[in-house]
Amino acid sequence: MQESVQSSDILLRELDDLGVLRLTMNDAGRRNALSEAMLMALAAAFAEAGVNPAVRVIILAANGPAFCAGHDLKEMTAGRADADRGRAYFTKVMAMCSGVMQAIVNCPKPVIAEVTGVATAAGCQLVASCDLAIAADSAQFSTPGVHIGLFCSTPMVALSRNVADKHAMEMLLTGDMISASRAAEIGLVNRTVVIEELRQATMEMACKIASKSSMTLATGKGAYYAQREMGLSDAYAFASGVMVDNMLARDAEEGIGAFIQKRAPAWRDA
Template sequence: MTTDDILLKDLNEAGLLRLTLNDARRRNALSEAMLTALGTAFAEAGENPAVRVIILAANGPAFCAGHDLKEMTSGRAQPDCGKAYFTKIMSMCSGVMQGIVNCPKPVIAEVTGIATAAGCQLVASCDLAIAADSAQFSTPGVHIGLFCSTPMVALSRNVAAKNAMEMLLTGDMTSAERAVEIGLINRAVSGNALRAATQEMALKIASKSSMTLATGKRAFYAQRELPLKEAYDYASEVMVNNMLALDAREGIGAFIEKRTPQWQDA
């Protein structure tokens, strides 16, 4: 399976880029090939002005089962017992997750089936997530002697500490309903309504100024890591610069004049 086959890409006229994990035989595992494809796709989408919102979906019964453990285990045959290879894969995976956060375009996960380990990390790394009500999530590394330490980074930044620790320490499956309750996903809908629900949200977001969305996404993740005063100082500076932008002038003017704004994405 080629890189183009493993990750399908479809960009429509509304600026919605649909990336579909397409390695159902391996439960859409984050193999080296998949990580390469995802990293490239998010980097290219971030630079493409035609892309306004990214939807990350999957074919098959699993959204993503995490790392390809068979592929990872093959690295143990090396003289260093796989340390260099494991380091490479973890670096690639962390790069993809950070690439999603750093991508200026909003990313929505559309989840069917299971999202486990690094697959759960993938969902948590997306800005928004909508799942089928039959979807399930887990960080099951403890079952095989491998704590889900890198999935923990994304998980702990999206759900409360005790909920994250429960998932990490037990490895139990979490239902879509529970995932909504703890903030891992935005909502759960029937499987038949999933694509339409994701599309509706994506189109709503795509109708906004892409400059404003990029500004807000970048600021959201930056301020979250700062102490309160520093966060307000940073956010105030961002807002001042945002006020000087063309689209802010247009948007405020349109609001006052009761008309539809004409975005220049600048």
Template sequence: MSSSETLLNHLDGDGILRLTLNDADRRNALSERMMADLTAAIAEAGADAAVRVIVLAANGPAFCAGHDLKEITAARAAGDSGQADFTRIMAACSAMMQSIVTCPKPVIAEVAGVATAAGCQLVASCDLAFAAETAQFATPGVNIGLFCSTPMVALSRNLSAKHAMEMLLTGDMISAARAVEIGLVNRAVPMQDLRDVTQDVASKIASKSSMTLSTGKRAFYAQREMSLADAYEHASRVMVENLLAKDAEEGIGAFIAKRPPQWQDS
């Protein structure tokens, strides 16, 4: 897997792929190039058996400032005032966010700086998120006449309705501590500890059966959109399929025998 100007990557020996947004001058804004690179990297990692966990980080003081507003403003010069470009950009962003959710590998956001608008959406779309205590979050579109409607999708699926609406309606910046309180991130830690904390969690997850992780992640997001009865029916089918898998047989056998499991990832 190769790096690009906007996105760096590094795969370690534990199967942890570190994807680093690398456009600090533009505050790692989600330009069309950035979105294309990130979408492609997520898809490639999802299909790569060597990758077990993905960590999404960023260089510079901002994790991600959201859409590239200069790129969006330039699109207004078109004959349709930018409608076609805006449609393409929003479709690309939605596809990128969904690629994180549907990726069979767990995706962890490591947030060292500010995450706003679609950058906050990016954090909310990841399976887990860890932030520096100095990190900040906002969906400030309302301040510039542009309601954060697409970030709203991710926020409303991770936060309570009132917490999500408070962020969306006020546009206020919130602290990492507040982000933990409302469920946007898992934990806020001192900046100097952030990478170690993220790596520790990623390593713990990477040690599990990748088959089990992908089965569970897919089932989690599927059942969340169902009624209670349908969710239990779906989860029960998944459990049966999981029980029939080689790694479940190995894992249960290893637990009973009090020995470490030997995963086959199948």
């Protein structure tokens, strides 16, 4: 049985019995651009999912030919009519967008991007911000800001944390579109599949992760992103403390006991 929730037409929500929450961007007419409305819907959805114990894994998908075309440039351009030529408005929108990207990283639930079509600029940033990504083999990715005199500086933050410097700089400096297979080669996505198998492949990964202890997943995801920003010595000191606390958790005790006794663990998510 599935619970279908539609808080707004722009972002559809579907939560199944296994705890997999599917968030589907549904603004195909604007190529699922990160308009103010879309950013607000995404921010609210990730905030709610993060504290909902029924949600174990989140899939971020999209309807239409584009996964996400980045910022809504028509909406942004309208801000130039303000007395400050749009500075306050641009600052507000960039803060909203950065907030959504950080909400994905900070969400205790694993987030998987299911990518069809194109993901450009902040749309590519959205993919890079997710913990995992599976793409249709027809999907394409780019950070094309240089073509219009606007360097993709905020997408650069997520991109540079996913792929090696030379690959990130090539995308940022040329603005060229890359194929799904190339995105997999450089680590922007985990794998590619034919589009007919995309939803199934994403669900298989989501269900595999959802079967684990949610406490363990939250501990691991939070620790991963925290240690990444540290030096080697500090990272090991931090991770060692996390391991000790994790060892004392009930689910670690249960999981280790189940492994020794050769039985399936009964998670309590604690």
